[in-house]
Amino acid sequence: MDSDSIFKRLTIKSTLKPFDCDDSDLNDFFYNDALDFLKQLLAVTYVLENKKETIAYFSILNDKIDNRNPETKKRISKPLEKLLPHPKRLRSFPAVKIGRLAVHTDYKYNKIGTKLIDWIKVSFTIKNKTGCRFITADAYKASLGFYEKNGFKYLTDKDKNKETRLMYLDLFPFRKS
Ligand SMILES: CC(C)(COP(=O)(O)OP(=O)(O)OC[C@H]1O[C@@H](n2cnc3c(N)ncnc32)[C@H](O)[C@@H]1OP(=O)(O)O)[C@@H](O)C(=O)NCCC(=O)NCCS
Numbered sequence: 001m002d003s004d005s006i007f008k009r010l011t012i013k014s015t016l017k018p019f020d021c022d023d024s025d026l027n028d029f030f031y032n033d034a035l036d037f038l039k040q041l042l043a044v045t046y047v048l049e050n051k052k053e054t055i056a057y058f059s060i061l062n063d064k065i066d067n068r069n070p071e072t073k074k075r076i077s078k079p080l081e082k083l084l085p086h087p088k089r090l091r092s093f094p095a096v097k098i099g100r101l102a103v104h105t106d107y108k109y110n111k112i113g114t115k116l117i118d119w120i121k122v123s124f125t126i127k128n129k130t131g132c133r134f135i136t137a138d139a140y141k142a143s144l145g146f147y148e149k150n151g152f153k154y155l156t157d158k159d160k161n162k163e164t165r166l167m168y169l170d171l172f173p174f175r176k177s
Helices: 024-039 070-080 112-123 141-149
Strands: 006-009 044-049 054-066 092-103 134-140 164-170
Touching (some): 024 054, 024 092, 054 070, 134 141
Antiparallel strands (some): 044 054, 134 164
C-alpha cells in the first residue's frame, strides 16, 4: 500500500478516482451505482485511494442469515447449540453483507483485500453499535479462493455450479469481550 493512500467512506459529493479491476460489473457498479446506492441508503461504499487512483473499494449493507431452512440450521445453528440456549428458535442471524469488493488490477495479491476484510471484522464486532454475528458475501467464482483464505465458508451446496456463491464468516472469534 502506498504511504500516501487514504481509506475513507464515500459521501454523495465524492469525486471518484479512476478504477479498473478487470471485471466490468465491478467497475460499472463503482462508477455508476455506488453513489446512488449511498443516496438511497441501500449500501455504503468505502475506498482506498491515492492521489492518482482508486486502489480498492467495497460496498456493504445490512443482511441476515435465514435460520429456517434445514441447510442453514445444519451449518449455522448446530455448531452454536453449545453456546446459545436455543439457537434453532432464532428465525435469523444478523449479518453484514459485502455487496462488492474489488482491488485495482495493479495492486492485487498485496493483501489489500485481506486488510479490507479485517477492517470489516473489527467494525462489526468491537466497534459495532448493533448486534452482528456474520459477514456474508455473494462471492464470484473467480474469487472463491480469496474468501476461503479469509476464513469464509459456504452457506449452501445448491449454488455450487452458479457464477456466484453465498459465503459466510462467523464473527464470534473476533469479538474482544
Ligand atoms: C479477489 C480480490 C478482492 C482479492 O484481493 P487481493 O488484495 O488481491 O487479495 P489478497 O492479496 O488479500 O489475497 C489473500 C489470499 O487470497 C489469495 N487470493 C487472492 N485472490 C485470489 C483468487 N482470485 N483466487 C484464489 N486465491 C486468491 C491470495 O493468493 C492470498 O493467499 P495467501 O494468503 O496464501 O498468500 C481481488 O483479486 C479482486 O478484486 N478481484 C476481482 C474482483 C472480484 O472477484 N471481487 C470479488 C467479488 S465479491
